[in-house]
Amino acid sequence: MSINIAIDGPAGAGKSTIAKRLAAELSYIYVDTGAMYRAMALYFMERGISASDEQAINDLCEDIDITIAYEAGEQQVYLNGANVSDRIRTEEVGNMASLTSVYAKVRAKLVELQHALAKRANVIMDGRDIGTCVLPDAQVKIYLTASVETRAKRRYDELQAKGVSCDIGKIERDIEKRDYQDMNREISPLRQAKDAHLVDSSALDIDEVVSAIKNICKEKNLI
Ligand code: DC
Numbered sequence: 776m777s778i779n780i781a782i783d784g785p786a787g788a789g790k791s792t793i794a795k796r797l798a799a800e801l802s803y804i805y806v807d808t809g810a811m812y813r814a815m816a817l818y819f820m821e822r823g824i825s826a827s828d829e830q831a832i833n834d835l836c837e838d839i840d841i842t843i844a845y846e847a848g849e850q851q852v853y854l855n856g857a858n859v860s861d862r863i864r865t866e867e868v869g870n871m872a873s874l875t876s877v878y879a880k881v882r883a884k885l886v887e888l889q890h891a892l893a894k895r896a897n898v899i900m901d902g903r904d905i906g907t908c909v910l911p912d913a914q915v916k917i918y919l920t921a922s923v924e925t926r927a928k929r930r931y932d933e934l935q936a937k938g939v940s941c942d943i944g945k946i947e948r949d950i951e952k953r954d955y956q957d958m959n960r961e962i963s964p965l966r967q968a969k970d971a972h973l974v975d976s977s978a979l980d981i982d983e984v985v986s987a988i989k990n991i992c993k994e995k996n997l998i
Contacts, residue, residue, distance in 0.1 A: 778803070778897040778997060779912070781905035782988075784919035785965060786869070786953045787926035789976055789984065790901040793919060796985050798899045799848065801998060806843070806892050807850050808902035808909070809872065811885045813863035814841050814854045816871035826874035836880045841888060866949070873953050876903075877960040903957050906968035915992055916971035919984070923950050925977040 780803065782790050791807055798805035818839055824831045842853045851860045862868070875881055889909050892898060900909070906916035921929075927947040934941045957965040967973060972991050976984045992998045 777894060778914050779893050779910045780899040780915045780917070780988075780992070781910050781913040781968075781971070782899065782901040782917045782919055783903055783906050783965065783967070783971065784901075784917075785926070785950075785957065786873075787930055787950055788919045788921050789929070789981070790919050792981060793976075793984050793988065794899045794901045796981065797988060800985070800989070801897075801899070801992075803897040803899050804845065804892070805850060806889065806898050806900040808885065808889055808900060808905065809869075810850065810852045810860070810863060811841050811843075811888065812872040812876045812881070813868050814852045814859050815839055815881055815885070816868050816875050817859055817863050818854055819875055820868065820871050826871055829878055832875060832878055833880045836884055839884070841885065843888070843892065870949075870953070873956045877956075877962065879962055882962055903965040904963035906971045907966050908963045911968075914995060914997055915988075916968050917974055917988055917991070918967035918971040919974050919976060921975060921977045923947055923954070926950055 780797070782794050784790050794805050797803070819826070819832060819835060822835065824835065840855050844851045844853065851858050852863065853859070886909055889900065893900060893910055902909070906913060906918070924947070927943055927950055930946050931941060931943045974984060974987055979987070989998065
């Protein structure tokens with residue numbers, strides 16, 4: 776049986792950085808489920824579909840094929856055969872993914888792919904509903920969070936380092952809006968699973984978070 780580690784939490788909590796590090800250290804496969812919702816969102820955006828048009832989104836779901844591959848250990852997302860891994864990383868695509876991930880048809884399509892990936896390998900899967908819905912039997916569940924201020928400051932520093940000018944107040948407001956959308960939707964909202972370990976990274980660096988999660992895995996005799 777494969778071992779599954781689920782990491783859920785709000786946008787900007789550092790899930791992907793931590794999950795990638797853990798996957799490399801434990802030789803597990805990292806599955807970034809947000810990237811799948813982003814790839815679908817990109818498809819809707821490119822066709823000028825409004826996020827509120829559920830009928831059009833449902834119809835288009837039939838035409839979308841999302842697949843995942845690994846190149847040099849990095850997850851690549853393919854949308855109808857084209858590698859869209861770089862194009863899905865914008866704020867606009869992230870926001871559209873948050874808005875269109877509320878629909879049952881969008882979720883059903885991706886959850887099926889997520890189940891298949893978790894069945895065939897040891898995975899660290901991150902997202903919003905992994906511990907609560909996708910992998911309810913995951914051996915380890917982590918709810919990784921950080922304060923809005925910390926998450927906004929990290930994002931601000933990242934953008935500054937890239938030379939992109941930005942307003943920290945706007946970043947904070949965007950994060951709050953995304954939290955609200957992801958936590959208050961009807962289907963599979965972001966929640967801490969009952970059996971998930973809460974890790975608040977507000978005052979921790981990456982090494983400290985990785986080691987806290989590894990300690991949880993050790994307690995369960997997984998490593
Ligand atoms: O983690 P991310 O920012 O790449 O995710 C983008 C959006 O996709 C997120 O705001 C909500 C949605 N999402 C989801 O509904 N369920 C998941 N398991 C992962 C992401």
